[in-house]
Amino acid sequence: MIDSVVDSKMADIISDLQTLIRQPSVSAKKQGLVECANLVASIMKKAGIHSEVLYLKDKSVPPIVYGEVRSRSNPNGKTLLFYNHYDVQPEEPLELWDSDPFSGRVEGNYVFGRGSADDKGELVTRIKAVEYMLQTTGDVPCNIRFIVEGEEETGSIHIEDYLKAYRDRLGCDGVIWEFGYVDAKDRPIVSLGMKGLLYVELVARGPSRDAHSSLAAVIENPAWRLVRALSSLRDATGKILIQDWYADVREFTQKELDTISAEPFDEQEFKKEYGIDRFVNNMQGVEINRAMVGGPTCNIAGLVSGYTGEGAKTVLPSTALAKIDFRLVPDMVPERQLGRLKDHLRRNGFGDIEVRLIHGEAAARTPVDHPFAKLVEQAAAETFGSTVVSVSSAGTGPMYSFVSVLGAPCVSIGSTFVFARIHSPNEFARIDLLNKTTKCMGRIVEKFARG
């Protein structure tokens, strides 16, 4: 048990987290990635973890950080793999941050900064748990490996290549996923799946250059074509209107349905947090849980055309662009869904709208009754007092790649408060949750070694 060490070392945990936050590592802008990978490797080394920065053949791809500690007492036993990422979302919009997004400012129970929760906070709890275990006992009870990638926030486009290229080193019997939420009642969520993602750009083109808007009398505006095309994709209830969109959706099992029904969701707290007065399609109760766990979505992540500055520029834009992210569920295949989208546009007279695939990723789920899921649930319950099991996160990660390449079950557990503003201004980590989660990681390792 490392609990008392963790309690005495909080300044050390916060300091390592600040060091990581202060190195901007925005994968969307290819900013500071190699620098951050080296930083992670050095923090691992300091912790007593053997670490290497590894590349693919194409050296322009951001590297992964590989970490390893072999158990002296049990070198031929099981191996636990921690998966994390050192990259972060863009910090924009800058004007909405109360302080520098890369300052790592501490105020009371909070560490603020881009990446403080997602995912540098999570990474620190895992490294430090191993460090304190080594400090306390001089050993770890099972083999431990780390893979820390640098492209998670842009869709983990090379993680499968890395898993295949370094399959020998990364072999394992269970994966602790890169993040985990703690709900509004401080219950950690043990999450057993992730949705997939199909991220596309739709581009409508009009005149060969921006024109004076008086010409709208005779020239069709591409923003109108885009607006009409978008309108055809989804109705006001959230239903996606693309033919056969839901055809491959796997039905929930009875055990999954039971777990979903048991998952608490505080509607009032959520509404207050996001300043909304209703849910999509006026959903209530268990409908909301089902949508989060298993509802395919079609979201406008970005929209731009024409003049977007101050004042009244009268322009008829030459192009209009929408960024759309579709969340997918098992067993939807990204490529097949992309084909359905293209067919839909063609059939509805929008064949001239270009569809650019930005990223596709399938969904994955570990069964609710898998022993690895059960042991993580126990460790979490022992540390936090109670826990919540979730059939799947509403978010996306490359879990399908881990399951298919490494053949290991994946379970999410972590320190991120559910309203920690990840991907938003003023993202934060809660210090009390960093403390508990570091302890929880220690318990997971112990139970895993014994199990």
Added chain:
Amino acid sequence: MIDSVVDSKMADIISDLQTLIRQPSVSAKKQGLVECANLVASIMKKAGIHSEVLYLKDKSVPPIVYGEVRSRSNPNGKTLLFYNHYDVQPEEPLELWDSDPFSGRVEGNYVFGRGSADDKGELVTRIKAVEYMLQTTGDVPCNIRFIVEGEEETGSIHIEDYLKAYRDRLGCDGVIWEFGYVDAKDRPIVSLGMKGLLYVELVARGPSRDAHSSLAAVIENPAWRLVRALSSLRDATGKILIQDWYADVREFTQKELDTISAEPFDEQEFKKEYGIDRFVNNMQGVEINRAMVGGPTCNIAGLVSGYTGEGAKTVLPSTALAKIDFRLVPDMVPERQLGRLKDHLRRNGFGDIEVRLIHGEAAARTPVDHPFAKLVEQAAAETFGSTVVSVSSAGTGPMYSFVSVLGAPCVSIGSTFVFARIHSPNEFARIDLLNKTTKCMGRIVEKFARG
């Protein structure tokens, strides 16, 4: 006749135009406006025109430049007023310019730069015509006045205040409007009207801050609400679907219809210039003319929501904004049309979408058979060999304010090639047209004094 002087002075005309282009004066950004007004006043002085920079009581409003030459031989005769503007459109998108937008680069028959045509090129032809008339004869045959404003590109929001405040100085018997087009066959277009404008911003609001797009399963995205609201405004044929939108539209007279039918429009040339393969609603022939002259429009001038940079940010935006410009025709009243828009949104369940009025302006037309229109037509035909009469421009200007405050007829005539890329990158003035238009302005003054 100043024709031979103009021919010998082209370097002088181009030099004054370059001087004006090199002073950026972007009203949307409040950039360089007072500087440009002072520059215009000094160029007028050099030309022998008495000039003053005049303000409203609110000194934060960009000034106008007032210019005056009294006729020595005919001081109590008629007065001609030239209306122009010294401000320009924003230069963005910068990356599409082949050279600095404020360089005034000359290449062959072209002067490139923001404002080279709209409206600094036009202004120069008028000042120089008066200058060469004074140089040649020591007098002008009628009284001449200038009003040069600095907010035309942001909707001339204070021109009516200026006209009222300085009504005594600005009294006149005819107004030469700030711009005029020359068509693809080098025929000047004598245009007798302008459309009105209703420019609004529509703002849809969702969660109180940008959220992770996985939450699209339960949180409504304001971009979807905006897209659906926009879809309800206009159909694919260009028809505006707002109730009673067309109720106040004045029918064309038979003379106007005849003039519209006679107006040439080279469909192939236009399509080639703008890189389009069809017109809105597949219009052909005289339908296109009617739409340009008298078709109310609903145009998306700007659209923005969420993440618009490179890469795949998965965000559910907090707000979505559209900039819409509606072109109005006589006798649509901007305030009344705004009310109809708001009613429409409310009735269709989009009452939560904020409507911000940016600018409203009514349309105006001078009758086809007005004597002032006829004399400008003759002067243009004599200078250019032929001319085209247009019942109304497709664009907007504060003509209604001039007609209602000064009670004078307004006629458009100028030097701007119809494909001169005004409001777009690589805007240019054609030197041959600056030459002819300067000559034409001399003829207009002579005919006006005699008439």
